Amino acid sequence: MNDSEPRDFIRKIIADDLESGKHTEIVTRFPPEPNGYLHIGHVMAICLDFGVAAENGGRTFLRLDDTNPGKESPEYVAAIKDDVHWLGFDWEDRLTHASDYFDRLYASAVQLIEQGVAYVDSLSAEEIRQYRGTLTEPGRNSPYRDRSIEENLDLFRRMYAGEFADGEHVLRAKIDMTSPNMNMRDPAIYRIRHVPHQNAGDKWCIYPMYDYAHGMSDAYEGITHSLCTLEFEDHRPLYDWFLDQLQPEHRPRQIEFSRLNLAYTITSKRKLKMLVDESIVSGWDDPRMPTISGMRRRGYPPQALREFVRRAGVTKKDKLIEMGALETCVRDVLGDAAPRRMAVLRPLKVVLTNYPEDRVELMEAMNHPANPDFGTRELPFSRELWIEQDDFMEDAPRKFFRLKPGGEVRLRSGYIIRCDEVVKNDRGDVIELRCSYDPDTRSGTGTSDRKVKGTIHWVSREHAVDASVRLYDRLFNDANPNAAEDVHSVLNENSLEVVAAKLEPSLADADEAVQFERLGYFCQDAQDSRPDALVFNRIVTLRDSWARLEKQALESQVS
């Protein structure tokens, strides 16, 4: 670890606790509820939980917080494990469930009753709500609040035994119905739910609530620092209350930090699930989704995600981070790691009129311009080529230094060509360019030091491989769709565009992320790509200052 690295407030607390001798080992936990897939917000928590422990030689538990059966499933458990591993973290033998502790939790609940600080309430859910009061008015005690310990014990045992229907009774902590903190107004500890559990099966029909189960699970595991997001700040007094009452061997400390929100995306499991259920996206792993599995399928490298949250920092201030910050991290990693290739997304035919019909040359091309270790490859070059439609303009502005009538351009790793003739169809669309090449300008031969301003990519028509390429855009039009009452109203209808592309031959078996030169980073879609029907995802575009200039020019015309 770099000592000069500025430390966030949590890391400072931990360093202090180590220095003061309060703790000799740091133990943390990442505790997702298996009711959905992990997303970019969880990446933050994962990196923090596993990060601070690892930095201090400590341990981290992956704990599935499965106290609410019916919403949780093994599918989500499997996905969570998969995602954490992929991100680069290892819980080793410390995979646990809140449900692993149901027996101890039950015994401790009995203890709370015996201590006279928990009681069985027989009010309905609606009545309890009314008795709770409001934000500005105190609540009132339930008429069942003063039941005897014996009666409470009996009722709770019978709740456990399955003698009651859902909702008939609930076990509550006896704290203070007039507390200004709503969480302290006799919160529920156990509720009846005749529903099988994803891990415990049908053994139980009463289940502990989060506030009770979470803190005690932390204690059982010897968690020293229980890190969670800001909305649990109000729960901390309750977290501490359970520890005070039950005096477990270990006493964890809850510390809260702000969640990470990404602009133009949502990080609500409920809303993400809605996108999946309504088939607005293809699944939890749709490459447009901010889920870890979506970003993985999209082609984001795990290092980029980790770097992104590192740059974001850990504070208590609400964050809404620009998408560009994430994309920069992705480009940073891929820029070094991805081999270069050539592909044409929107093909325009070019015929080199002075190039022999049956001739094929193999052009040597660098796989990485800055790193010779990547080696070279050979690209077939022939009379008929594909170039990008965007790389030709009939009435080009002065600053456009790609191909234009009468103009010259360099074909990357190939020759300099000149556009002699523009061929159009009946509708006036440009359908072919007739060009001539300069034989003295073959790349790498050094027989000519002629320079032209522009260099464009290309693919030999005869040797090109077809592929379907998916171009992704943000899922929402609003910078903060989390705040929108209806996500449908802020959906970007054009978040996916599919294009029939022409690839250089070597791309047929690309098994890693590559850069399509001048276009961006791409990878084969792990789900849908097949050898006879290639499908590529655009991970992220390259930074494009030309596009930016064009956009500015357009805007200045309008205004």
Place this chain on the structure above:
RNA sequence: UGGGGCGUAGCCAAGUGGUAAGGCAUCGGGUUUUGAUCCCGUGUACCGCAGGUUCGAAUCCUGCCGCCCCAGCCA
């Protein structure tokens, strides 16, 4: 109008009484067979506002304003 948090440049974020780091973005420029990368340079931040304490305040005090969270038998 109860309670709990948070307010430093467009977005993040250091800084805890001595005169405002850094990253991303932006805007210039250089190199370049990717308009990429890389390299330089680029910000008058009324440190939410107003008072106060002090030789000196983003840092301490008081008052105000704004934003977020809480009334699940969800987590």
